[in-house]
Amino acid sequence: MAKLHILHADMDAFFSAVEQRETPELKGKAVIIGGVNLSNRGVVSTASYEARKFGVHSAMPIAQAKKLCPKGVYLPARHSLYKETSQDIFKILKKYTPLVEKLSIDEAFLDVNGCERLYGDAVEIAAQIKEEVKRKTELTISVGVSVNKFLAKLASDFEKPDGLTVIRADDIKSFMYSLDINKIWGVGEVFAAKLAEEGVYKARDIWPYSLEELKDKFGKAGVKLFFLSRGMDNREVKSQGEIKSVSHEETFVDNISNQDKLFAYLFKMSEKVSFRLHSNSLKGTTIFIKVRYADFSTFSRQKSLKVAVNSSEEIYQTAKKLLANDNLLKKPLRLLGVGVSNLCQEGQEQLNLFAEADDQLDQTIDKLKRKYGFNKISRARKLYLNDD
Ligand SMILES: [Mg+2]
Known part of the structure; x- marks a missing residue:
């Protein structure tokens, strides 16, 4: 669209x-x-x-x-003060459309398709949101408006603070033409360095490559790059109620039997799951794992906890026990996955005092990841892997 x-x-x-x-x-x-x-x-x-x-x-x-x-x-x-203010802001956002996807305490995507009759077109809605946030909270919000998530996010960053930037379909090519490659979603420091070796510094430097070439060179990341460098993104805005579970799985190039290596992968995936839960202010009470062997036989196990969690350490420890209990690592693995379901909104779960210390560490790590891209920050256990 x-x-x-x-x-x-x-x-x-x-x-x-x-x-x-x-x-x-x-x-x-x-x-x-x-x-x-x-x-x-x-x-x-x-x-x-x-x-x-x-x-x-x-x-x-x-x-x-x-x-x-x-x-x-x-x-x-x-x-607690920031959370309160955040709730005031989200109340305003949700007035304009039910399709609000919370990314963090102060950031969200909105899909305003179909809301025009009540509030005007997307740009008018953006202006009203800015005005209402200012009036009710005395704070400024920057809003980007575009045809998809990727471009809307680039737009909101473009004229910060107090910005309102619109990227129309006709502007996409010229906007992407001068965009630095590291502004593209998923291009962290490591990937950017790899691309620089190929002489790629701007989004436009990707354009001469075919989809197949990029796929061969960089796998899935290359496919993403092909589309994003052209400003194409088909991810939908998902409101929190629609997220049923958050999981991550990886298929290995070579089947893995080394337990330490598998646990290191498990930890890395637990961090990714934790990051996504935190980003959406979600917690969950059920931890599940999935394994697949060389013959494609697939097994899953799950455990329900008394309190909802979202810290990487709790997810990892529970998942690790699930793997160990049934001796699931006795054969080399082709695939390993971990996830959390039975989700609830953070703050609505029962209090788990012991989880607090872990939570704070995760929040700091989350912040660093957002700042520097996902792959740079890791806790010591993950350093066992250098393929990230
Ligand atoms: Mg912000």
């Missing part, structure tokens, strides 16, 4: 903007939000635009930020 109907809405420097709103003396100042316990060993979670002028950005160690911006105001994160 080449019609403008997808919006990407993203709050500007969300945590620090909320703090500036709460304490008006902070307006116009360099405000840097760290973790719950603000310490020099932590990382920046949000920097106000004033602080960004000094080179401070999220995921930077606090100690380094203090060197760049010694006069900045450093504050610990107040998550």
Whole structure:
């Protein structure tokens, strides 16, 4: 559909903007939000635009930020306050369309197809959302409008803060022409370096390659690149209620029998599942695994927990036990998968006090991944694998 109907809405420097709103003396100042316990060993979670002028950005160690911006105001994160504000914002977004896909506490995709009669076209809706968010929360939100998710997200980033950018079907080619390759979804630092070896620096540098060539060179990632470099993306906006489970599986090039290696893969996949659950503010009570052997026989096992979880450590530990219990690793594996189902919205689950420490670690890792691309950050266990 080449019609403008997808919006990407993203709050500007969300945590620090909320703090500036709460304490008006902070307006116009360099405000840097760290973790719950603000310490020099932590990382920046949000920097106000004033602080960004000094080179401070999220995921930077606090100690380094203090060197760049010694006069900045450093504050610990107040998550319950941000969550409350986030709920106000999502209430506004959901007024315009039921199809709101939450990506994080301050970011969402909206599909406004069919909402025109009530609120006008997609661009008018974007303008109304900006106005209503400003009026009701005293905060600014940047909105991108386009024909698909990928372009809408690029658009919202284009004129931040307080931006409203539209990429129409006719603009796609010229927009993509000058786009740096690392702005393409899925192109992290490692992939970008690989592409640079081929002389690919801009989205347009992909255009001369055929789909088959890219597939041969880079596999699935190459196929994605073919389409995204042309601004093509057919992912649909999914509201939270539609997500029934989150899982990840991998088919190995060579069957694997080494248990340590399989556990390392399992951990990597648990992290991916955890990341997606966190991104959607979801938790789940059932952990499941899937294995496939060389003869294509396939088995799955699941375990239900008393409390909903979404930390990679809990997913990993439960999945690992499922694999060990039934001796499922006695033969080499062709495929391994892990997932979480029986999902609920975060905050609606029973409280599990012991899970908290793990949660915070995951949140920090999630943030770093968003900042630097998925493949760069890993905990020690994953370092066993170097194929990522
Ligand atoms: Mg944001």
